[in-house]
Structures are given as structure tokens and as C-alpha cells.
């Protein structure tokens with residue numbers, strides 16, 4: 435059963451054909467980069483997979499299947515869409531956390547798809563659910579920030595929080611739409627390393643759209659390149675060539691950021707193998723998976739428990 439299966443997906447905005455008969459299959463456990471110039475259709479494709487956009491109506495719209503079930507077909511979301519969305523974690527470029535709420539509460543909302551609606555509406559999360567969120571925050575190196583309002587965190591920290599929320603959600607697929615576009619290089623590496631980590635350690639399928647082709651090459655085995663709403667390359671990142679990329683980006687060539695990527699293939703494995711602790715100050719970081727903290731009662735105690743552990 436494929437994680438994502440797209441057939442002849444077509445989306446038209448006014449006169450613009452944003453997706454033109456896209457066919458694509460992604461297997462469970464893959465980490466796939468979506469690349470292409472601005473406006474090539476990457477976000478539109480991701481939003482269709484997440485069930486956030488509907489394709490053109492009728493047969494020409496095509497269909498999207500996720501985890502063997504129909505997400506949408508011919509411009510209609512399937513009755514399964516709501517349940518399927520609970521299995522898909524989404525990380526956007528514009529950090530999608532509620533700024534006025536503490537990070538821990540943002541992360542614990544990952545359980546919303548599994549708890550009764552009334553409890554979610556009242557924000558009544560159990561100790562176990564908060565503990566789950568705390569473990570996820572530890573996993574992404576953000577447990578010290580659990581009680582901080584999300585809006586006070588840096589972009590990279592918020593993205594790590596969003597990844598922690600996907601873990602709490604127990605997402606089987608994570609769709610990350612330009613998650614590092616607004617980040618400095620050190621934060622971008624950390625966020626990509628986190629995505630690679632949940633892909634490799636948890637087997638979560640990751641689809642990540644990237645402007646920085648460097649990161650696609652370093653962190654993903656497979657790249658899907660889009661141009662004008664069509665897939666023009668689908669294959670190994672180590673077969674991408676500078677000439678192909680220059681051609682892909684065409685007149686948008688200034689968007690193409692290649693800083694030594696071709697000498698750095700598969701860097702995450704090398705980094706992950708040395709077992710060092712993540713360092714906020716250095717650019718090259720690894721992901722550690724610390725033990726869970728002591729049982730915690732509420733948001734304040736969570737922080738104390740995290741510090742004490």
C-alpha cells in the first residue's frame with residue numbers, strides 16, 4: 435500500500451493550470467524532496483495531499499489516495515478525508531503554532547484527532563497527553579521552552595515545535611511545505627535533521643518542499659522536480675546535476691541556492707553517527723533522543739520536571 439498515490443491530479447486557478455495531470459506514488463518510509471522554482475506547483479500539490487485544496491471537478495481533476503484510502507477524487511473530498519487528515523502532520527513555512535499559547539499546549543494539540551471533541555474544545559488534556567508532548571519536545575531539543583509562548587520563539591524553534599506536534603499526532607505522513615525557507619542556515623539544518631530523524635527512526639513518510647536544493651540533496655534520497663504544474667524529474671537526488679537544476683530553475687535561477695551540495699551528499703548519516711548532543715551555537719548538529727522526564731502535573735511542573743531530568 436502506497437503512502438501517497440496521485441493520479442492525473444489537475445488544479446486550475448482562474449486561467450492558470452497550477453497542476454497539470456500529476457501522477458505520483460510515494461512509498462511508506464520514504465523521505466522525498468519537492469523542488470522547483472517559485473510558482474511551479476509544490477505547495478498546491480502538498481495541499482491537495484493534505485486535503486486542504488480540492489482538485490478540478492469531474493474526471494479531469496484526478497484523484498489523491500493516502501495510505502490506501504481516497505482523500506479526494508474529481509474535486510470532492512471523500513468521507514474518509516477527516517480521518518485521513520488525522521494521520522497527516524503538516525508543517526508550513528509560516529510557523530503554524532498558536533502564538534499566544536505555550537509551546538507545550540501547541541504540541542499537545544496533536545492528540546486532538548484522537549480525543550473527544552468536547553475535551554479538545556475545553557483544552558482538557560490529561561497528564562499522559564502532556565507527558566507525551568513533553569517527550570516529543572525533548573526529542574526535538576525544545577523541552578526547555580515548553581512553557582514559553584510560541585510567539586516568543588524563533589522560527590527554527592517553532593518549526594521544531596511543529597515537528598513535535600506531528601510526533602504527538604502519531605502522524606504516519608508529514609508534509610512540510612518549505613519548512614526552512616525563512617530560517618538561517620544553522621536552524622534550517624536542525625529542522626531538516628529533525629525531519630530526517632523522524633523519518634529514519636519512526637518510519638514516518640516525509641514529503642518536504644524546498645527552495646534550497648542543497649538540503650534536498652543532503653537529506654533526501656529522492657527528488658521530485660516540478661515545472662509549470664508538471665513533474666519533470668522523479669528520481670534519485672544523487673543523479674541531479676547542476677546543469678539540470680539550472681535548466682529547471684530557468685529564469686528564476688537566482689532562487690537556486692547551491693552551496694557545495696554536490697560534495698555533501700548523505701551528510702545526515704555521517705552527522706548522526708557520532709552521537710554528539712545538539713549544540714545551539716554550531717551549524718552542524720545531530721539529534722539526540724533523551725529519556726522521558728518525570729511525571730508532570732501541569733505546564734509549570736512540566737518545565738520543572740524537564741529541568742530536573
Ligand SMILES: Nc1ncnc2c1ncn2[C@@H]1O[C@H](COP(=O)(O)OP(=O)(O)OP(=O)(O)O)[C@@H](O)[C@H]1O
Nearest residue numbers: 447448450452470471472473474475476477478479
Ligand atoms: N489560491 C490561489 N489562487 C490563485 N492562484 C494560486 C493560488 N494558489 C496558488 N496559485 C498559483 O498557482 C501556481 C502554483 O503555486 P504554488 O504556490 O503551488 O507554487 P510553489 O511551487 O509552491 O511556489 P513557491 O515555492 O513560491 O511557494 C502559482 O502560479 C500561484 O500563483
